[in-house]
Amino acid sequence: MSNTIYGIAIFPSKNIQDLANSYRMRYDPAYEKIPPHITLKERFEATEEEINLMIDEMNKIAKNMKPFKIEIKKVSSFSPVTNTVYLKVEPNESLTYLNEKLHEGVFPSNRKYSFVPHITISQDLSDDEFSDVYGSLRMLSFDLKDEIDRFQLLYQLENGSWTVYETFKFGE
Amino acid sequence: MSNTIYGIAIFPSKNIQDLANSYRMRYDPAYEKIPPHITLKERFEATEEEINLMIDEMNKIAKNMKPFKIEIKKVSSFSPVTNTVYLKVEPNESLTYLNEKLHEGVFPSNRKYSFVPHITISQDLSDDEFSDVYGSLRMLSFDLKDEIDRFQLLYQLENGSWTVYETFKFGE
Numbered sequence: 001m002s003n004t005i006y007g008i009a010i011f012p013s014k015n016i017q018d019l020a021n022s023y024r025m026r027y028d029p030a031y032e033k034i035p036p037h038i039t040l041k042e043r044f045e046a047t048e049e050e051i052n053l054m055i056d057e058m059n060k061i062a063k064n065m066k067p068f069k070i071e072i073k074k075v076s077s078f079s080p081v082t083n084t085v086y087l088k089v090e091p092n093e094s095l096t097y098l099n100e101k102l103h104e105g106v107f108p109s110n111r112k113y114s115f116v117p118h119i120t121i122s123q124d125l126s127d128d129e130f131s132d133v134y135g136s137l138r139m140l141s142f143d144l145k146d147e148i149d150r151f152q153l154l155y156q157l158e159n160g161s162w163t164v165y166e167t168f169k170f171g172e
Numbered sequence: 173m174s175n176t177i178y179g180i181a182i183f184p185s186k187n188i189q190d191l192a193n194s195y196r197m198r199y200d201p202a203y204e205k206i207p208p209h210i211t212l213k214e215r216f217e218a219t220e221e222e223i224n225l226m227i228d229e230m231n232k233i234a235k236n237m238k239p240f241k242i243e244i245k246k247v248s249s250f251s252p253v254t255n256t257v258y259l260k261v262e263p264n265e266s267l268t269y270l271n272e273k274l275h276e277g278v279f280p281s282n283r284k285y286s287f288v289p290h291i292t293i294s295q296d297l298s299d300d301e302f303s304d305v306y307g308s309l310r311m312l313s314f315d316l317k318d319e320i321d322r323f324q325l326l327y328q329l330e331n332g333s334w335t336v337y338e339t340f341k342f343g344e
Contacts, residue, residue, distance in 0.1 A: 004186060011335050014176060018330045025331065032204035035335040152336065158190045159197065163183050163207040164324065164336035 005156040008041040027122030062168035067149035068094040083130040086118035180213040199294030234340035239321035240266040255302040258290035
């Protein structure tokens with residue numbers, strides 16, 4: 001049996017997901033595969049035994065955390081590395097801490113880039129489309145605040161969509 | 173602020189979801205809105221205060237349950253009531269118990285039909301399409317077994333897709 005592919009993410013509150021989807025439906029081919037999210041750990045493979053060890057560890061990590069606030073003020077892009085456009089989550093110690101904990105010890109250190117917390121709203125566009133889309137979205141400003149009190153472990157199905165496997169609530 | 177729409181469901185294991193999706197991608201317009209699932213409680217509205225009471229209750233319900241097995245042997249349909257075609261989950265006391273607990277006490281009794289545990293693989297087809305699809309799918313037989321050890325509370329986004337809000341693991 002082949003390994004399952006997992007990812008770890010935070011889903012912001014419904015109003016922020018609805019806002020992100022209003023852009024994603026036009027600009028993000030992954031729109032239908034997963035709700036809007038902040039990736040804490042990119043896709044990784046694990047056996048059942050390995051993921052169970054990580055689940056124990058995620059329970060411990062969550063238990064020792066308290067809910068924290070995040071802010072979103074603007075749109076940014078990873079260009080020229082990729083054409084991804086995203087809602088920029090302002091730098092946040094708790095998110096950085098979580099990201100670090102999920103890449104050490106029993107967790108694979110599958111880090112491609114340094115951690116920039118974000119909610120993707122556009123990706124995989126052609127260069128011309130990207131210029132148009134980012135040119136207009138970068139003018140937007142927001143004053144979005146949210147409280148984060150949990151994160152989620154997901155696995156990927158064969159069609160590329162993601163199913164939530166477990167929720168880790170802070171302080172529990 | 174308007175109420176949020178919630179639902180309660182079980183996601184079967186990945187191999188069953190992948191099998192269900194192989195049919196859903198062709199025959200179910202809701203394919204992209206939620207992974208394959210067994211609905212325990214249909215969509216209902218709740219305020220934040222109401223859902224928090226229900227979450228306390230769901231924690232208690234889950235704590236008192238043990239993982240249980242389900243079996244899928246064939247395809248069936250709700251025709252002529254609706255054109256829905258589904259993987260029939262064999263009658264199961266634990267599923268019936270969960271369904272009942274989630275419709276009493278603090279939970280709204282929003283029951284449209286009697287409870288028939290199932291995983292939808294086709295819906296909202298025209299009568300002709302339905303006849304074709306069901307005519308071929310009803311010939312299939314399966315020998316699928318799965319162990320269920322959790323259920324999930326979801327809420328619906330404006331685009332109709334569902335986000336998992338919380339996981340309730342049995343015995344915890």
